[in-house]
Amino acid sequence: MYKKFLAVLGICALIAGSFLAMSGGSTSTSADAGNKFDSPNNGKVKNVIVLIGDGMGPAYTTAYRYMNDDPSTPKMERTVFDNHFVGMASTNPEDAEENVTDSAAAATSMAAGIKTYNGAISVDNNREPVGTVLEAAKKRGMATGLVATSQVNHATPAAFGAHDVSRHNYNDIADDYFDDMINGNHKVDVILGGGTSYFDREDRNLIEEFKNDGYNYVTSTEELMENDSKQMLGLFAPVGMPKAIDRPESDPSLEQMTKAAIKQLNKDKNGFFLMVEGSQIDWAGHANDAVGAMSEMEDFANAFEAAIEFAKEDKHTQVVLTADHSTGGFSIGRDGDYNFYPGPIEAAERTPEFMAQEIIDGAAVENVLNEYVSFEFTNEEMNSIKEAAETDNFDKLYSTISEVFNKRAGVGFTTSGHTGIDVPVYAYGPKSEVFSGLIDNTDIAVEVFNFLK
Ligand SMILES: [Zn+2]
8 A cells, every 4th residue: 555655756756856956956856865955935934834743753754764665676765754854853841750742742842932841732831821833823814724633632733722731621722722812813714633522512512613603614525625615623533533544535634634724724815824733643653553653654744745745836835844752662673683574564454453443342353354454364463362352451452463563564662652762854845944953842833933923
């Protein structure tokens, strides 16, 4: 399933190369020739698209490169990430007890430009709200959007569109999206992701409230595609959306949501701010699930390509992509073996999470594995999964199935939590150079605020 993207990536490399040739920014005409600031226009930034791969440390982007390698050529092909790499970012929070960040503190840094404690949703260490880049854009009369594959009131999008002392106050965060007005307008014009259970509640129905205020409410890919309203609420799951390879066609991909958001936001003559999160790279990392992680990397890469394609046409859009932290201590190579094998990961047509759920719901272990996995399980692997299935413990079964893939692929994990390593930064647009070198995650917000002045 990963091979089909090679052709697309090749075309993108050619396009990027021809832009370079036209701009005269480099003597090289190949996107393979290293990092550059491949801006087609050195003018003003009108639109800003920030993409955040939750948990996407460097091992994830490297593994994604291996997954897309064409083994018949000696060089490893560059990915959409590689072609736009500009630097690295430090991520540490300002927390009394922890110096490895959580998603909320990191997102606050990228949204509001400050360091804060783990769990904070755009409030500082005194629990005081701090203005975000999305709010600054709305104050300037720009259109704004939040897109995620988690519930859309999860930590990362929340830090752009809400303020709360705790990321766990999901209902309050959803309320903020509706209640916080800027110049008499709702703060966020396009809201797409999971989370119906937080918007349609016993105490309050935010879906009806948004509809009453003119938002178009969509719940399927088809409705999303047909949307013609500049203000839109799209909720596609009670909490998080299914992972990309588990997703039915009735649920939109991150790329489809990104394109649908851009289409509406771009109608605003004042420009727009959009945040897109590849939310569940992190969730797969927490579960130590390499199959799920690569499923989400591909979904996120396609959304990045969509953003770049728009920016190339538009010429006044700054795209910046990074991660909030790395998750799981994901490593390429394990147990002394100098190999990463993409094959076993490609062999999975569903995530171990999906397979574990079918087994817990009563399907026979062999039937599920044979239906969704194209390699033959060894007796030892099969027995370990059957033993886990007998416990009726979903988490144990999910991790046992994941570990079969991890061992075969040659990848390891060191933790069920986050790690403190620097994260890669990618950019495309008129001001990409401001994100280059070693920056801090707060610099993302600082620079975006500069664009919005
Ligand atoms: Zn995170």
